[in-house]
Amino acid sequence: MCQQKSDKQNTAMICESPVCEGGDVQKSPANLLYNTNVCHTIIVAGSMAKRNLIKKICLIGDGAVGKTSLIRKYVYDEFDDKYLATIGAKVTKKVIDIENEYGDEIHLSIMIHDILGQARFENVHKQYYKGAEGGFLVIDLTRKDTLKKIRWWYSGFTDVVGKVPLTLLGNKNDLKDEHEITSQELWKAAMDMGCPHYATSAKNGENVERVFENMAKRLCK
Numbered sequence: 001m002c003q004q005k006s007d008k009q010n011t012a013m014i015c016e017s018p019v020c021e022g023g024d025v026q027k028s029p030a031n032l033l034y035n036t037n038v039c040h041t042i043i044v045a046g047s048m049a050k051r052n053l054i055k056k057i058c059l060i061g062d063g064a065v066g067k068t069s070l071i072r073k074y075v076y077d078e079f080d081d082k083y084l085a086t087i088g089a090k091v092t093k094k095v096i097d098i099e100n101e102y103g104d105e106i107h108l109s110i111m112i113h114d115i116l117g118q119a120r121f122e123n124v125h126k127q128y129y130k131g132a133e134g135g136f137l138v139i140d141l142t143r144k145d146t147l148k149k150i151r152w153w154y155s156g157f158t159d160v161v162g163k164v165p166l167t168l169l170g171n172k173n174d175l176k177d178e179h180e181i182t183s184q185e186l187w188k189a190a191m192d193m194g195c196p197h198y199a200t201s202a203k204n205g206e207n208v209e210r211v212f213e214n215m216a217k218r219l220c221k
């Protein structure tokens, strides 16, 4: 069951089923140059070439750290205080146009996989990780245990997908009075895992767009 909504820039699709075949891939038989495991098409119009790419990314981390909320904020600019644990995984599609470091224009479909945060379903997680080309490791700055656990999430993810672009997110930065994790501890965890880190808030939007856009650029290198 999928709902779709679009504006000038983006088409977003949220799917209730764990498996969602990405739609919206422009295919022109004459100009379809190649097709890999994901789907790369190159559309040639005169001398202008625009690449269509589809990339899968995952948000992982303990329950209630804010994975679903970060995706909702980025894709729909919405936030809800209510907590509804994610069952299985949900896929949300966001389409953006970006320019990579070589100046190539890219029409990028990001398939954002929101994965349940309950550690006991480790085998289920690993199924969902397959094929991911990037990931966000999410912790809740108000809960120290979520930082202690992030290395475990990191290992499980990288065992399946190998070395891919990752970013550590210290979420709920708006709740400063309740923080149990310092910015230095966040920095150190990111250093240990060899990835950048940001403090984010799905509630007020702090750094949300920025981290997804940075990830998009890294995916298109």
Ligand SMILES: Nc1nc2c(ncn2[C@@H]2O[C@H](COP(=O)(O)OP(=O)(O)OP(=O)(O)O)[C@@H](O)[C@H]2O)c(=O)[nH]1
Pocket (backbone or CB within 6 Å): 061, 062, 063, 064, 065, 066, 067, 068, 069, 070, 080, 081, 082, 083, 084, 085, 086, 087, 115, 116, 117, 118, 171, 172, 173, 174, 175, 200, 201, 202, 203, 204
């Ligand atoms: N104040 C504040 N609350 C947040 C933020 N992000 C999420 N929340 C709240 O934290 C709770 C959990 O958020 P979710 O996005 O459902 O967490 P999740 O990581 O998807 O949880 P699981 O699906 O169980 O893995 C909800 O009540 C959200 O409203 C934030 O940045 N600031």
Ligand SMILES: [Mg+2]
Pocket (backbone or CB within 6 Å): 067, 068, 069, 084, 085, 086, 114, 115, 116
């Ligand atoms: Mg969730």
